[in-house]
Amino acid sequence: MSARRLDKGGRIDRSKPLTFRWDGKALQGYAGDTLASALMANGQRVLGRSFKYHRPRGIMSAGVEESGAIVTVGSSARAEPNVKATMQELFQGLEASGQNAWPNVRFDAGAVSGLFGRFFSAGFYYKTFMGLPPFEWGRGTGLWMKYEALIRKAAGMGAASREADPDCYDHAHAYCDVLVVGAGPAGLRAALTAAEAGRDVILAEQDFELGGDLLNDPFAEPKRLALIKAVEEAGVRVMPRTTVFGLYDNGTAGLVERVTDHLPEPGPFMPRQRFWTVRADATVLATGALERSVAFAGNDRPGVMTAAAGRAYLNRFGVLPGQRIVIATTNDSAYQTAGEMAAAGAEVVLADARERSGNDVASGGRLQNGLAPLEAKGRSGIKSVQFARNTGSGWQAAGREDCDLLLVSGGWSPVVNLASHRGVKPEWNAELACFLAGECAEPVYTAGAAAGVWDAAACEASGEAAAKRAMGFEAMQPAPGGWTSPIEPRYEVRLPGSKAKGFVDPQHDVTGDDVRLAHQEGFVSVEHLKRYTTLGMATDQGKMGNIVGLALMAEALGKEIPAVGTTRFRPPYTPVAIGALAGRNVHGHFKALRRTPLHDWNLRHGATMTDAGLWHRPWYFAENGETIAEAYVREAATVRETLGVCDVSSLGKIAVQGPDAAEFLNRVYTNGFAKLAVGKARYGIMLRDDGMVMDDGTTWRLAEDDFLMTTTTTGAGKVMVWLEELLQTRWPQLRVHLTSVSDQWAGVSVAGPKSREALSACLADPDAVSHEALPFMGVVRVKLKNGIQGLAARISFSGELAYELYVPADDGEAMMDLLWAETKHLGGCLYGLEALGTLRIEKGHVTGAELDGRVTIRDAGLGKMASAKKPYIGKALQDRPELLRKDRPQLAGIFPKDRSKTFNGGALLCQPEEGEGFGEGWVTAVTHSPALGHWIGLGYVAGGHEAWAGRTLMASDPVRGAPVEVEVVSPHMFDPEGGRMHG
Amino acid sequence: MIRISCPFCGPRDHAEFSYGGDGSIEYPALDAPVQDWHDAVFLRENICGLQLETWQHVHGCRMWLKVERDTMTQEIRSVTPAHPGLASVLESQA
Numbered sequence A: 001m002s003a004r005r006l007d008k009g010g011r012i013d014r015s016k017p018l019t020f021r022w023d024g025k026a027l028q029g030y031a032g033d034t035l036a037s038a039l040m041a042n043g044q045r046v047l048g049r050s051f052k053y054h055r056p057r058g059i060m061s062a063g064v065e066e067s068g069a070i071v072t073v074g075s076s077a078r079a080e081p082n083v084k085a086t087m088q089e090l091f092q093g094l095e096a097s098g099q100n101a102w103p104n105v106r107f108d109a110g111a112v113s114g115l116f117g118r119f120f121s122a123g124f125y126y127k128t129f130m131g132l133p134p135f136e137w138g139r140g141t142g143l144w145m146k147y148e149a150l151i152r153k154a155a156g157m158g159a160a161s162r163e164a165d166p167d168c169y170d171h172a173h174a175y176c177d178v179l180v181v182g183a184g185p186a187g188l189r190a191a192l193t194a195a196e197a198g199r200d201v202i203l204a205e206q207d208f209e210l211g212g213d214l215l216n217d218p219f220a221e222p223k224r225l226a227l228i229k230a231v232e233e234a235g236v237r238v239m240p241r242t243t244v245f246g247l248y249d250n251g252t253a254g255l256v257e258r259v260t261d262h263l264p265e266p267g268p269f270m271p272r273q274r275f276w277t278v279r280a281d282a283t284v285l286a287t288g289a290l291e292r293s294v295a296f297a298g299n300d301r302p303g304v305m306t307a308a309a310g311r312a313y314l315n316r317f318g319v320l321p322g323q324r325i326v327i328a329t330t331n332d333s334a335y336q337t338a339g340e341m342a343a344a345g346a347e348v349v350l351a352d353a354r355e356r357s358g359n360d361v362a363s364g365g366r367l368q369n370g371l372a373p374l375e376a377k378g379r380s381g382i383k384s385v386q387f388a389r390n391t392g393s394g395w396q397a398a399g400r401e402d403c404d405l406l407l408v409s410g411g412w413s414p415v416v417n418l419a420s421h422r423g424v425k426p427e428w429n430a431e432l433a434c435f436l437a438g439e440c441a442e443p444v445y446t447a448g449a450a451a452g453v454w455d456a457a458a459c460e461a462s463g464e465a466a467a468k469r470a471m472g473f474e475a476m477q478p479a480p481g482g483w484t485s486p487i488e489p490r491y492e493v494r495l496p497g498s499k500a501k502g503f504v505d506p507q508h509d510v511t512g513d514d515v516r517l518a519h520q521e522g523f524v525s526v527e528h529l530k531r532y533t534t535l536g537m538a539t540d541q542g543k544m545g546n547i548v549g550l551a552l553m554a555e556a557l558g559k560e561i562p563a564v565g566t567t568r569f570r571p572p573y574t575p576v577a578i579g580a581l582a583g584r585n586v587h588g589h590f591k592a593l594r595r596t597p598l599h600d601w602n603l604r605h606g607a608t609m610t611d612a613g614l615w616h617r618p619w620y621f622a623e624n625g626e627t628i629a630e631a632y633v634r635e636a637a638t639v640r641e642t643l644g645v646c647d648v649s650s651l652g653k654i655a656v657q658g659p660d661a662a663e664f665l666n667r668v669y670t671n672g673f674a675k676l677a678v679g680k681a682r683y684g685i686m687l688r689d690d691g692m693v694m695d696d697g698t699t700w701r702l703a704e705d706d707f708l709m710t711t712t713t714t715g716a717g718k719v720m721v722w723l724e725e726l727l728q729t730r731w732p733q734l735r736v737h738l739t740s741v742s743d744q745w746a747g748v749s750v751a752g753p754k755s756r757e758a759l760s761a762c763l764a765d766p767d768a769v770s771h772e773a774l775p776f777m778g779v780v781r782v783k784l785k786n787g788i789q790g791l792a793a794r795i796s797f798s799g800e801l802a803y804e805l806y807v808p809a810d811d812g813e814a815m816m817d818l819l820w821a822e823t824k825h826l827g828g829c830l831y832g833l834e835a836l837g838t839l840r841i842e843k844g845h846v847t848g849a850e851l852d853g854r855v856t857i858r859d860a861g862l863g864k865m866a867s868a869k870k871p872y873i874g875k876a877l878q879d880r881p882e883l884l885r886k887d888r889p890q891l892a893g894i895f896p897k898d899r900s901k902t903f904n905g906g907a908l909l910c911q912p913e914e915g916e917g918f919g920e921g922w923v924t925a926v927t928h929s930p931a932l933g934h935w936i937g938l939g940y941v942a943g944g945h946e947a948w949a950g951r952t953l954m955a956s957d958p959v960r961g962a963p964v965e966v967e968v969v970s971p972h973m974f975d976p977e978g979g980r981m982h983g
Numbered sequence B: 001m002i003r004i005s006c007p008f009c010g011p012r013d014h015a016e017f018s019y020g021g022d023g024s025i026e027y028p029a030l031d032a033p034v035q036d037w038h039d040a041v042f043l044r045e046n047i048c049g050l051q052l053e054t055w056q057h058v059h060g061c062r063m064w065l066k067v068e069r070d071t072m073t074q075e076i077r078s079v080t081p082a083h084p085g086l087a088s089v090l091e092s093q094a
């Protein structure tokens, strides 16, 4: 066991021990630990198995870029896979386990040498399955699915829980003048500068402690505390454990705050996470820089990590990560680490790939110039490092050093991801060997190490300058850099012809050879390289390996890195739980729910409800244990025999008022409305500009300048928007006011031969609805016996003598009590949507199923409603030649030839021998008609029903069953003369 | 997520608005020839840059707005009421 917890030092609280479980074994850490530091302190080296090759993996970093210690945290419903142990705060009782291995990460059956290796070179998916479905179209996908499942099992990440997520998540919103991302020296100083100037500042930090790299410097604590105190006193809103995962347009940022992920027992009603949408006038990105590795053989072995990670474990977590430590660097940044490791008691060799550097190693560490790591040797942990020396014409093996830890610094990559979200192209800085964010056209400013500033004091100056710029002042940013001697970047160290695996993207097991193979196979664009090799497509999005991969690609192409370019980063910066995105919009809250004023009344009277758009509407009212089929047939038959009452409150209702209201309606509807008399209703159809039917409904003229328009339930919102658009953008001179009054009224349809009798019995003046007082399509104001005022119109959707009665929403239940008593007395029933459908299908009346946006007024059989005498919206374009073709599908009724049979809505209507193609039409609705005594349907058929008189079609629905022979009839299947509704 | 500054309500998230269409279209008279209607309804530029659009503040004041938006950068250059009468009232107050 090489790593050990030190007796003192670090930020952990040794007075607060915490017990946690790793793969079932109880271990101990301290408050202030991450899961990774606690595991390291307990000598756990192999924490995961790699994606494709099942290679043992350990801790590689101390942050978000982690590619080795990827574990599952929690159990059963709360099991969360692919958690970076380096980011998981330790808490009492935490349970974690290794993943992607069986039976466990130390003995993994999948790791049998070479078992998977040859399958998994670059592009293996594409190559292995060429000639197999789905690449060979049309041969089914069964075989592919079988392979896919096997590969997913062998090469995969942890498994998500199959149980429902027991936690809740919140959505929250915030506004600020300046959003500062990252609370290192640059971020703290930026937040302080802006807040002291009176700005409203939010400071978001993904870590559970503020300070950034100050946390890793034991001598920086007074500075850190002073900065934090000042920031808090200046009124900055500080959000620890909060990741800014995306920057969006116009200053919008997406944040995830981990509220209870670090608590053993989340408090009641506490969300697990909060998804914040922050709108900021300006944003400062103080996101720091990530140290990158170098590709060499065994660079993924447990015991190989970044130099900065080693420093964090030593100084922040009080863990000396090794006893014999080799540090391999290309730049100055590792020297301090080397000295600190030596001072902590480790035997340290610093191998600087540069032949000369102006530095020394403090505290007795040995410096060796000109050496770079060629191979990390060992099995489940590193035992020694083989070095190589660059001869100028290539690498040559050069000595070997025993060790139990290899710290690598291949250089630093500023975190430019968020700037890249805004479309800022990263620019290669050859001197610092890294990409820096260019200037952003929006008020987004980069500061500190994220801007390539390496020195802590200069980072503060950089943060101050960025804050000033964010406030609209001019300020000079300190120049990037800060090292004494320049970096000599190394991206890969290998002997010519070597087959050893040097990993570029350890999380996706992409090697240097994979990059070269992709190049050999003709992939020259970096975007193609990424997709073919999957480089940078793991959960870390290439935080560790992207630059190395680009460098190798550039070398293969014989180009410089800037000529190869880089891929664009996209949100999220780190993975975001789907639950956080969903927030409270789950289960019953997944979508809005609308209830009519008669909802409770309907339920009390036995309604079974169904969804109609956002509405809950009565579907049927079963009596004595009826099935739905029995109930709706009885209800429809009762309406035709006596009467029925149906809640139609969900119909859209728009008050169209003003001196020009009649003229407005006359332009919107295809039929004339200018001369509609007061006290009359008219059925109208409105078209879109392109001549297709948009919606239909009746409009009632209540006064000279006062109309009540009704729309379909689902069309209500769309029609309102459309009418507002017309009035505000096209016809501003029309004096018309629109008000949506859908929710103001409770409405019922009273339909059937005895409907007048029932309605009349409810009224203070029973003669108010006599045939003379209220003829067909008449509208009257009525007063109910109990004093309720309302509107009654004699209109019929069912084809029977029928009325619609509207009263104020709050009077709905009282109206129903009255009406239902009379209805029951006359032998009537309540009916729901299913029976409503039956009645309208029998009559050939269209609804949304028929008016699907593809039909003209003629297609729907309503051509006679298109006025020839006046222009209206859609008139010009409904006469396009294609829309005038005689063989266009037109509304028709459909009967099964064998009247005992049924057929399906959605079926295609095909010629008897037609095996494929689009058919001659389709079925929109099917019902069992009690009036006709058999199943009937509506649909569209080429040329209309006359074209198919006496011929047979097949209602074909191969997914659900055998085709059914049908004949095509007039859509007006019941009472075509309409005598019943005029009666 | 873009932010639109409604002249009546102030800056709001675009989730409160619904997109209308090309704001530069002059719709012909209802009795204009079919070709005019065809051009107005179907012919659209595919602009990379500043584009005039209509939006409705549908979850706010319900006003239709003319928005100058850069399709490349999402920058919003101007927002005015689509109703010319309201636009001129706001302008005279400015």
Ligand SMILES: [Zn+2]
Binding pocket: B006, B007, B008, B009, B010, B057, B060, B061, B062, B063
């Ligand atoms: Zn508004």
